[in-house]
Amino acid sequence: MPFSEFLDILRPILKLYDNCDYESAAILARKELGLATEKSLKILLQSFVHYFEGHSRWESSYDYGTARSFLKKTQEVIEESLDFCSEIEKQGMMCLSSLSGVLGAAINLENALISVDANAMTSIAKELSNIATEGLGTIKHLEMADDNLPSWFQSQLVAWELYGRGVAAYSEAMASLRTDKFEKIYSNSEDIIKRCMEGILEQDDEDSYSELSSYLEFLRYHYKITKQNSDYLVLKGNRLTWLFNFWGESELLNSVYNSLISDSSQFEEQMKRHGISIDTIDEDSLSDLFETVLGEERMKNLVISLKPLVLNFRGEELQLRMSVRIYRYGVATIQLEADIEELSVSDLRVCLSFCGPHSAEFDIEWEDRSYTRLSTIAEEIVAALDLTFESMGTKIPLRFVPHLNWYGYVLIQRGLWSRGESGDRLLNLEEASKFLDYKGLLLGQMEARAALDDWIMREPIGIRNLAPIRSHTTDLLVSTENHGVLSFPDDPRWIVLQYQETIETSVRLRCLISTFIEIAGEILDTFIEETSDLSRDLETMELEVAEKRISETRRQLLPVIHFDTAAHMNIELIRGTLTSNYRDHAALMRALIDDLNVDRMVNYLERRLGILSHHQTLFSDIASGVVERRAKERERRETEMENRRTKSMEFVEIFISILAIGEVISILFGAIRNLEIEFAPAIEPITYFVAMAIVFLFIMHVRRTNRVLPDSDSI
DSSP: OOGGGTHHHHHHHHHHHHTTOHHHHHHHHHHHHHHOOSHHHHHHHHHHHHHHHHHHHHHHOSOHHHHHHHHHHHHHHHHHHGGGSOHHHHHHHHHHHHHHHHHHHHHHHHHHHHTTOHHHHHHHHHHHHHHHHHHHHHHTTSOOOTTSHHHHHHHHHHHHHHHHHHHHHHHHHHHTTTSTTHHHHHHHHHHHHHHHHHHHHHTTOHHHHHHHHHHHHHHHHHHHHHHHOOOEEEEEEEEEEEEEEEEOOHHHHHHHHHHHHHOOHHHHHHHHHTTOOEEEEEEEEOOGGGHHHHHHHHTEEEEEEEEEEEEEETTEEEEEEEEEEEETTSEEEEEEEEEEEEEEHHHHHHHHTTTSTTOOOOEEEETTEEESOHHHHHHHHHHHHHHHHHHTTOOOOOBOOTTTSEEEEEEEOSOEEEEETTEEEEEOHHHHTTSGGGHHHHSOOOSOOSSTTGGGGOOOOSOOOOGGGTSOTTOEEEEOSSEEEEEOTTSOHHHHHHHHHHHHHHHHHHHHHHHHHHHHHHHHHHHHHHHHHHHHHTTTSOHHHHHHHHHHHHHHHHHHHHHHHHHHHHHHHHHHGGGOSSHHHHHHHHHHHHHTTHHHHHHHHHHHHHHHHHHHHHHHHHHHHHHHHHHHHHHHHHHHHHHHHHHHHHHHHHHHHHHHHHHHHHHHHHHHHHTTOOOOTTHHHHHHHHHHHHHHHHHHHHHHHHHHSOOGGGO
16 A cells, blocks of 8 residues: 555544544554554554654643653654665655654643743744754655645644744744843744744644734733833742642641651651651741640641752752641641742742642752652652651551642742833832732732733732731732732741741641542542442342441441541631631631632531531431331241240140149049949040030130230220
């Protein structure tokens, strides 16, 4: 089969791919691979399978590593198979290799977009365009037709080449923003992007066209706002903190806590075996703001200091201090901190997203190992703690949900400044709030990115400054579910520390509730199914089997009851934090709890606990039904036994009565003989048997009458 005719087999697959159904394309390609007999076709299909799988993984997640591994397999299959292909087939394979390379560059391009690195985007976009151009050079040697595989390759590569060129023009202009070159580069970039969009439209690539269209709109908007005012905000003296919170049963965590206070040598040794070095272990305590609710003991926390890590941020190495903090009320925290002297609002937003599930990849070094995301390190630490605690004799079911229980905040210690042609100028909060990029301090983290700094076209809705609740109108404290910004230019350090404690404690309480919501969901899934099955099966189930099932379910219910109690205790803990001895602090906690959505989460948990309670009641009703069945069965058996005993007693009574009559008759005939009265010998036995018959019939008549007539007491 000529290479150009492979499209007859691939057409349904490529149609799915062109419609952005990458997963279905991979499934169909794998199916055709199992049916193919021609060697070169099998090689091409195998390469396409990996290519489609890589594209599918990239489009459906931020799992860039897995997506790249699929594309790497595509390249490996092609390279290993070139010797088996004809010259034309080799050139076709090289076209697919170019597509794979382009897709790899596109993944890196998205990563640069998320990290808001315009310079990296420019170089990657140019690389993408060059790879596509090389692929187009290979296609020149293939036979072209309106409807064959080479023409499909050509359409794909042309669209990618134009896309790369357009993105390079966009990111180059954005990289020159707020420089003398920007206006000139902007004009040129706008023309290039428009021409690329026209070419992409001819290739019928709506996705690439819409992306370039979005970039162009944002580029024009940035041009407009910089023309109006080129000054922008700079944050100085920044201390950034990232938190990963996880849950462990409080009694067990306290057991480990006490053990580490007395002797930590085994813990340190076991953690070292898992590749984690412990620097120090110290005890710390919250301020007395929380003493009313937590009590003196639960205010304490154990600080386990780890080796710092190094994260490469746009060519600069940031050192992040790291520790694990264990709190006595059932939460532990992996805490990272770094100091960065100057940040723009855009830079800050990227930094605060380091611990988020939609963070960009960065080069990270820790404990002589390489990583790309902080969440991966956090998961490793939690897993190591889990194994270490178990080896120390305390099995704690640690629960860590990294995509939910993360938080990043910044403490701006040297103020908000404006930067522009006239240099830097320190601003008060009112002045800073008039800058367009100020909204970036208020807006929460976003998952989707339409363009570089696309948050500039969003508006903060319902986000408020909480600082005046306990401090001054010149201060700033904002919090969303996953980010916070603090600036207290006119407060002493000890007050600022209290604010940090308050926001960190609120975030940990959110972890408590989110974890219990998750556990409640798991319990409901299993318990509802169990009670439903039990309710259905009891109708036909043997009583002994039913009792066994009830006993098993009752044993399984004990942890559920324990969970229900623990959940309500933690709900009370959260509500108790709102009743601090310090009224201003209680008001601040209430506001933070609200902005973190904790109160709504508590309501949701209470609804789940209500459903759980309903099914516990349902189970109790089911169990009561089984008990009632057992009672009725016992009553039936006792009645049967009583009837048997009654019948036996009747027989004994009859027998005794007959014997008594026989004895009377014997005495009577003995007296007659003593009087020497003669009678026939047969008369005595006949009299005996007749008397017995009369007594028997009389007793049976009396028994039957007693069964039929009701008792006088019941009338």
